[in-house]
Amino acid sequence: MSRSSNLPSQKDAIAQALALYDKRPYAVGDIGSQSGWLKAAGHDPRNLYVSGPMGLATSVALGVAACRPDEEVIAIAGDGALAMNLTSLVTIAGAKQKNLSVLLVDNRVYEFTASVPTPSRDLDWLAIGRAMFGPENCFRLADLNRDTWMRVKRPAMIVADVAPAPGKPPALGLTPAMIRAEFLAASRR
Amino acid sequence: MSENSTSGGRLFASIAAAKPKVVTGVPDGMLAETIMLCEASPDFPYIACAREEECIGVACGAAMAGERAVVMVQNAGMLNSLGAFATMALRYGLPIVVIVTNRGALADPNGYDIEKREAFDAGVRPMARVFDFDAGNLPADLVPAAFKWAEAARKPVILALEKRLGGEAAP
Numbered sequence: 001m002s003r004s005s006n007l008p009s010q011k012d013a014i015a016q017a018l019a020l021y022d023k024r025p026y027a028v029g030d031i032g033s034q035s036g037w038l039k040a041a042g043h044d045p046r047n048l049y050v051s052g053p054m055g056l057a058t059s060v061a062l063g064v065a066a067c068r069p070d071e072e073v074i075a076i077a078g079d080g081a082l083a084m085n086l087t088s089l090v091t092i093a094g095a096k097q098k099n100l101s102v103l104l105v106d107n108r109v110y111e112f113t114a115s116v117p118t119p120s121r122d123l124d125w126l127a128i129g130r131a132m133f134g135p136e137n138c139f140r141l142a143d144l145n146r147d148t149w150m151r152v153k154r155p156a157m158i159v160a161d162v163a164p165a166p167g168k169p170p171a172l173g174l175t176p177a178m179i180r181a182e183f184l185a186a187s188r189r
Numbered sequence: 190m191s192e193n194s195t196s197g198g199r200l201f202a203s204i205a206a207a208k209p210k211v212v213t214g215v216p217d218g219m220l221a222e223t224i225m226l227c228e229a230s231p232d233f234p235y236i237a238c239a240r241e242e243e244c245i246g247v248a249c250g251a252a253m254a255g256e257r258a259v260v261m262v263q264n265a266g267m268l269n270s271l272g273a274f275a276t277m278a279l280r281y282g283l284p285i286v287v288i289v290t291n292r293g294a295l296a297d298p299n300g301y302d303i304e305k306r307e308a309f310d311a312g313v314r315p316m317a318r319v320f321d322f323d324a325g326n327l328p329a330d331l332v333p334a335a336f337k338w339a340e341a342a343r344k345p346v347i348l349a350l351e352k353r354l355g356g357e358a359a360p
Contacts, residue, residue, distance in 0.1 A: 048253060059245075091239045
């Protein structure tokens with residue numbers, strides 16, 4: 001049986017992570033798979049689809065979190081994307097942002113690029129998250145429930161091992177101007 | 190000595206006058222005093238990034254939420270950030286203010302800075318609006334004016350600060 005046969009899809013893992021919150025958090029998805037599957041998991045005005053730079057969702061989410069300190073923010077990053085901006089974990093840890101979490105969805109491939117394997121495919125992301133944010137602040141998604149998650153101090157990290165998808169997610173169907181306008185309105189409510 | 194008696198203090202005062210929601214950066218010698226003043230400010234958080242590209246992301250996140258954000262980096266750091274700047278700040282039309290110390294000027298001739306400056310001129314100026322200033326003689330309304338311009342233009346703006354001959358010594 002292959003490693004991925006018992007793993008959730010990226011879409012289901014994102015939905016499961018969002019369901020850990022009592023109130024819908026701002027969710028910042030990285031370009032490609034993460035934004036696509038975030039939208040497929042359920043479009044919400046609080047979703048911010050980063051459709052340009054690769055790996056920048058964690059940094060963009062930090063900016064949102066700094067401006068909305070009373071709201072929860074979650075960055076959704078793929079393993080390939082986060083490896084491109086690994087230093088952002090250092091920055092988030094240093095900023096001690098108390099309302100920011102990172103969901104790492106690890107499918108071990110660049111899903112949007114013909115599923116070429118990522119260089120991070122053998123990394124222990126849980127150990128990296130714990131080294132960055134502390135041993136009590138990083139969990140596997142499969143080990144979390146809502147009660148546990150709401151007691152975890154931020155910044156925190158959730159590691160979700162997911163199965164590579166057989167295809168790409170549905171297209172966003174949103175222009176940058178549309179994404180910006182909708183998120184701006186949601187962030188001012 | 191008051192904050193406004195030094196060029197770094199004047200830059201900080203100009204940033205504070207623009208009432209940003211967040212300020213972020215990576216240090217350069219010319220920015221050190223301003224960054225330390227920002228870190229001590231109770232009026233906005235200063236987010237110290239490990240790498241300049243992150244600064245663009247942080248500022249763009251703030252701008253996506255409709256808030257003002259300032260970035261401070263050296264020209265070499267801006268070169269590191271061109272992908273993020275193009276695909277996030279320009280693509281989404283975000284009015285962030287990026288303060289770049291443009292090292293390698295005639296009054297600032299470190300050998301290791303020359304190529305940075307030439308690459309900044311060749312690579313950054315064609316893609317974004319850059320306004321140049323003497324770091325030793327900054328107008329008080331510099332950063333508020335930059336935000337007004339960026340918000341009117343619906344795009345980011347870069348303020349390039351350099352040391353100039355015959356002027357007040359910049360840090």
